Amino acid sequence: MTVTTAPPPTASGAPKRSTAKSDPQKHGRLALMLLTPTFLVLAIVVVYPLIAALRESLYQKKSGLDENGFVIKGDTFVGVENYTNIFKGETATRFWNAFWNTTFFTVTTLALEILIGVSMALVMHHALRGKGLVRASILVPWAIPTVVSALMWQTIFQADGVANEVLHSQILWTTEGFHAKIAVIIADVWKTAPFVGLLVLAGLQVIPGDVYEAARVDGANAWKQFWRITLPLVKPALLVAILFRGLDALRMFDLPYVMIGQRKSSVETLSMLAQEQTTSQRFGPAAAYAVVLFIYVAIVAYAFVKLLGADVLGEARTRAKETKQRKLKAATA
Amino acid sequence: MTGKASVRGAVLLAVAAVVLAGCGDSGDSSGDSSGQSAALEGRGPIKFATGKDTSGNMQKLVDEWNGKHPKEKVEITELPEAADEQRNLMVQNAQAKSKEFSVLNLDVVWTAEFAANQWVVKLPQDQFDLDKFLEPAVNTAKYRDNLYAVPVYSDGGLLFYRKDLLTAAGVTDAPKTWDEMKEDCAKVQALPGNSGLGCYAGQFDKYEGLTCNFSEAVQSAGGSILDKSGKPTVDTQEAKDGLNFLVNGVKDKEIPAAAVTYKEEDGRRAFQDGQLIFHRNWPYVYAKAQATDGSSQVAGKFDIAPLPGKDGAGVSTLGGHNFAISAFAENKATALDFIKFFTSEEAERSNLLATSQAPTRTDLYDDADLLKQFPYLATLKESILTAVPRPQAVQYNDVTAAMQDAAYSAMNGQKSTDDALKDLQSKLEQLTKE
Numbered sequence: 001m002t003v004t005t006a007p008p009p010t011a012s013g014a015p016k017r018s019t020a021k022s023d024p025q026k027h028g029r030l031a032l033m034l035l036t037p038t039f040l041v042l043a044i045v046v047v048y049p050l051i052a053a054l055r056e057s058l059y060q061k062k063s064g065l066d067e068n069g070f071v072i073k074g075d076t077f078v079g080v081e082n083y084t085n086i087f088k089g090e091t092a093t094r095f096w097n098a099f100w101n102t103t104f105f106t107v108t109t110l111a112l113e114i115l116i117g118v119s120m121a122l123v124m125h126h127a128l129r130g131k132g133l134v135r136a137s138i139l140v141p142w143a144i145p146t147v148v149s150a151l152m153w154q155t156i157f158q159a160d161g162v163a164n165e166v167l168h169s170q171i172l173w174t175t176e177g178f179h180a181k182i183a184v185i186i187a188d189v190w191k192t193a194p195f196v197g198l199l200v201l202a203g204l205q206v207i208p209g210d211v212y213e214a215a216r217v218d219g220a221n222a223w224k225q226f227w228r229i230t231l232p233l234v235k236p237a238l239l240v241a242i243l244f245r246g247l248d249a250l251r252m253f254d255l256p257y258v259m260i261g262q263r264k265s266s267v268e269t270l271s272m273l274a275q276e277q278t279t280s281q282r283f284g285p286a287a288a289y290a291v292v293l294f295i296y297v298a299i300v301a302y303a304f305v306k307l308l309g310a311d312v313l314g315e316a317r318t319r320a321k322e323t324k325q326r327k328l329k330a331a332t333a
Numbered sequence: 334m335t336g337k338a339s340v341r342g343a344v345l346l347a348v349a350a351v352v353l354a355g356c357g358d359s360g361d362s363s364g365d366s367s368g369q370s371a372a373l374e375g376r377g378p379i380k381f382a383t384g385k386d387t388s389g390n391m392q393k394l395v396d397e398w399n400g401k402h403p404k405e406k407v408e409i410t411e412l413p414e415a416a417d418e419q420r421n422l423m424v425q426n427a428q429a430k431s432k433e434f435s436v437l438n439l440d441v442v443w444t445a446e447f448a449a450n451q452w453v454v455k456l457p458q459d460q461f462d463l464d465k466f467l468e469p470a471v472n473t474a475k476y477r478d479n480l481y482a483v484p485v486y487s488d489g490g491l492l493f494y495r496k497d498l499l500t501a502a503g504v505t506d507a508p509k510t511w512d513e514m515k516e517d518c519a520k521v522q523a524l525p526g527n528s529g530l531g532c533y534a535g536q537f538d539k540y541e542g543l544t545c546n547f548s549e550a551v552q553s554a555g556g557s558i559l560d561k562s563g564k565p566t567v568d569t570q571e572a573k574d575g576l577n578f579l580v581n582g583v584k585d586k587e588i589p590a591a592a593v594t595y596k597e598e599d600g601r602r603a604f605q606d607g608q609l610i611f612h613r614n615w616p617y618v619y620a621k622a623q624a625t626d627g628s629s630q631v632a633g634k635f636d637i638a639p640l641p642g643k644d645g646a647g648v649s650t651l652g653g654h655n656f657a658i659s660a661f662a663e664n665k666a667t668a669l670d671f672i673k674f675f676t677s678e679e680a681e682r683s684n685l686l687a688t689s690q691a692p693t694r695t696d697l698y699d700d701a702d703l704l705k706q707f708p709y710l711a712t713l714k715e716s717i718l719t720a721v722p723r724p725q726a727v728q729y730n731d732v733t734a735a736m737q738d739a740a741y742s743a744m745n746g747q748k749s750t751d752d753a754l755k756d757l758q759s760k761l762e763q764l765t766k767e
Binding site: 065068069070071158159160170172174175176261262263264276279280281 | 728
């Protein structure tokens with residue numbers, strides 16, 4: 001997640017005990033007072049762990065045993081060695097494999113989730129009867145904890161499970177191979193498409209009905225209405241959904257970990273590498289992996305906001321211009 | 334495996350541990366380097382950290398203890414069901430030097446790590462009648478010849494086999510060797526209607542179970558993972574023969590393809606559904622497969638035998654749990670007494686009756702009453718007495734991961750047996766060089 005740390009507004013000058021004339025100063029002090037708790041909380045839960053992780057990633061535990069067979073204690077400062085180790089030899093192969101897996105999962109699941117999520121939102125929006133029921137039932141997967149859904153899908157994908165039964169196949173889904181990736185994608189899309197659907201639905205509900213009425217009067221068919229009205233108007237909500245889901249997918253962990261298993265290269269993600277180091281008490285390398293993942297997520301988030309965020313505004317502006325021109329044309333005609 | 338529901342919680346805690354580790358080491362590595370905590374002193378209430386008390390018998394024993402020792406009450410702290418998470422929590426507590434846990438219920442493979450890190454204290458050997466315990470189980474509780482824990486539960490692999498099918502095919506005895514087992518399979522499968530049966534399966538998914546099955550295969554071929562001095566020996570012909578038993582089994586379809594996804598419960602289900610002729614699993618399967626409520630189709634049709642090997646009887650790996658005392662705990666004298674109480678013959682007997690978990694006291698295996706109730710005890714004793722513990726390495730996590738990588742890639746045809754073992758040998762050499 002990105003952290004925007006604006007410096008807290010500080011009251012300038014010495015505190016004055018005087019009259020109500022120093023209004024802006026008073027406001028400043030009040031603002032500071034009101035904001036301090038927020039910044040404190042942010043500092044404790046975001047800034048401190050981040051700095052602690054950065055610091056940790058520069059250390060390594062001393063290795064080796066003394067003559068009595070006891071582990072030699074203490075940390076040594078190793079500079080960036082934990083980072084360079086990631087990109088060396090066999091670990092590099094594993095890292096890049098995990099990197100591509102993470103990216104692959106993010107791109108594929110996002111694409112499917114948008115497709116399915118938007119369709120779901122349209123259904124939920126247009127459902128005439130049993131609106132509440134349809135909405136609730138579509139949202140059920142989102143309400144199930146990931147670990148539970150992972151175990152559930154594991155049962156579905158086991159050798160004699162439902163998936164093979166339905167497909168009349170003999171695929172061993174949880175073994176190494178592309179099929180394991182597919183299994184993870186299916187389970188993830190099943191779980192998170194409703195989230196996209198929910199956000200898009202919220203976007204749909206604020207589109208005024210008269211826009212569609214006007215379109216219908218103009219003779220636009222359903223497809224055109226969707227393409228020219230629904231999609232552009234729902235785009236801001238959709239982008240938020242994509243951003244959230246994208247960042248979420250980049251730190252995917254529990255689904256492949258529980259459903260497929262540890263150390264299976266077909267589905268190993270970056271978070272799993274960090275977790276593995278942690279369980280072996282190697283906190284330095286673990287922190288280094290976590291920081292690398294953090295940087296990757298931060299870059300993606302920044303690019304996303306920069307590219308798509310700017311685009312949203314740009315489009316709104318051109319649309320405004322277009323309508324103005326159209327109005328002008330209509331007036332002159 | 335169940336109980337992964339708190340994977341997320343464990344990860345969160347792990348992250349917290351990353352943060353805490355920075356301030357946890359107050360650098361008292363000096364002094365006490367022999368690990369002698371002089372005497373185990375202090376009496377008072379203690380906490381006992383353990384995995385799930387599924388049968389409720391732990392609580393029963395603790396209640397009994399509390400009744401007798403009102404000033405030294407024991408409280409059970411139940412940890413998550415999955416072994417990894419139990420270990421994570423105990424390690425985090427140790428790293429924070431927390432007094433929270435006094436008595437720890439450790440898996441047999443964790444002893445070396447906990448002892449070497451001085452998270453548990455050395456125990457006075459002369460205060461326990463260790464000669465009354467199964468020797469292999471006691472060895473799992475030792476690190477460099479010092480006692481750090483006391484074995485409470487043991488476990489060994491057994492060969493479950495379909496006696497009815499073997500009899501129908503004219504085979505009277507359970508196979509002693511892998512070749513005999515394969516021949517028996519061929520005979521059974523030749524009978525009409527049996528061609529679809531799988532010959533043999535163990536636990537071959539990529540997890541701790543594979544480490545057990547792989548070590549068993551190597552040991553049953555006369556090899557070892559580490560030798561007596563702790564040097565890796567997986568580049569030997571015996572190790573190759575062992576791994577090849579599994580690799581060729583998959584290749585020749587004696588091990589059904591689906592078995593590479595099996596954990597304990599998957600294999601048990603397949604055996605209970607009558608899909609397997611031979612199945613390697615832990616003793617707990619006996620009661621479930623013998624169930625007559627309709628859940629098992631093989632009730633009364635199977636029997637158990639010691640694991641087969643290459644040229645003779647196989648060698649099981651050793652499972653089980655030991656109790657240890659946390660180095661950071663108060664009231665260590667109470668903790669010691671509590672462990673003595675829990676490993677007494679009466680306590681172990683009541684535990685066997687309630688949970689059917691294998692005890693660690695030798696006498697119980699020869700008890701006529703118990704034998705009547707648990708007919709597999711004799712075979713299990715044989716299995717445990719010849720069993721070999723998994724490598725007692727300080728970095729056990731890395732060792733078991735390397736073993737799983739090697740066995741899994743070979744069984745799934747990604748690497749040849751030779752390459753897999755060569756890689757494993759070099760990795761193990763690196764991990765055990767200190």
